[in-house]
Amino acid sequence: MKLARVVGTVISTINVPVYDDRTLLLCDLVAPDGSPGDGYLIAVDTVGAGAGETVLLIDEGNSARQILGATDAPVRTLIVGIVDVVEVAPGEGQAEPRAGAAPTRPTRSRARARPGPKPARKAASTAEEPARRTRRRRTA
Amino acid sequence: MQLAQVVGTVVASVKSPGLEGVALLIVQPLDRGLAPVGGTVVAADAVQMAGPGELVYIVAAREASLAMPEPFVPVDHAIVGIVDAVTTAEGSP
Numbered sequence: 001m002k003l004a005r006v007v008g009t010v011i012s013t014i015n016v017p018v019y020d021d022r023t024l025l026l027c028d029l030v031a032p033d034g035s036p037g038d039g040y041l042i043a044v045d046t047v048g049a050g051a052g053e054t055v056l057l058i059d060e061g062n063s064a065r066q067i068l069g070a071t072d073a074p075v076r077t078l079i080v081g082i083v084d085v086v087e088v089a090p091g092e093g094q095a096e097p098r099a100g101a102a103p104t105r106p107t108r109s110r111a112r113a114r115p116g117p118k119p120a121r122k123a124a125s126t127a128e129e130p131a132r133r134t135r136r137r138r139t140a
Numbered sequence: 141m142q143l144a145q146v147v148g149t150v151v152a153s154v155k156s157p158g159l160e161g162v163a164l165l166i167v168q169p170l171d172r173g174l175a176p177v178g179g180t181v182v183a184a185d186a187v188q189m190a191g192p193g194e195l196v197y198i199v200a201a202r203e204a205s206l207a208m209p210e211p212f213v214p215v216d217h218a219i220v221g222i223v224d225a226v227t228t229a230e231g232s233p
Binding site for chain 2 (some may be wrong): 006007009010011012013014015016019024026028039040041042043052053061066072073074075076077
């Protein structure tokens with residue numbers, strides 16, 4: 001499956017019968033971090049997606065035909081889900097950097113790493129203080 | 141599926157069985173701003189209505205042959221629709 005962002009619609013009246021009464025959406029492929037991917041696809045909407053939404057695409061004919069219940073339809077690309085959140089684990093994806101995404105990732109991970117230790121120290125110190133208090137109370 | 145523009149026709153009198161009567165058109169694949177991308181390909185016209193200059197959408201690979209009257213024919217790009225309009229947030233390209 002592929003991640004894509006819906007950017008528009010394609011309107012067509014003369015087409016192969018399987019496309020009758022189906023919505024065709026123009027989808028830009030995107031990388032997991034939301035940066036532009038490689039190209040675009042026209043996809044048949046099966047979930048009610050709209051412009052601006054991040055969606056899941058399948059670009060494989062056999063799956064597409066099964067989902068549509070049309071065994072001999074010339075369909076290959078379908079929108080099969082609307083994405084709420086994409087989480088990428090820190091450090092993941094650096095092994096295969098994409099053009100365009102590569103410069104932003106290291107700076108983001110550094111920005112996250114810098115403020116990280118400071119709250120951790122504060123949390124440790126505040127955690128120690130209540131512990132001491134309770135010990136004193138118990139001994140008193 | 142991809143957008144493409146019909147740029148020409150191909151006439152072939154000797155064709156593989158099952159392709160008799162199928163129109164073959166030269167199409168130029170387009171990006172979503174309708175700028176040419178890559179080289180031209182020969183596509184079978186499954187709507188039987190497309191002509192030079194028209195904006196169409198094509199399906200590639202195995203699915204292309206399913207658009208033909210005879211399902212098992214050697215076709216790897218087929219025109220499956222004629223585009224009336226493409227609308228995006230930035231307006232029609």
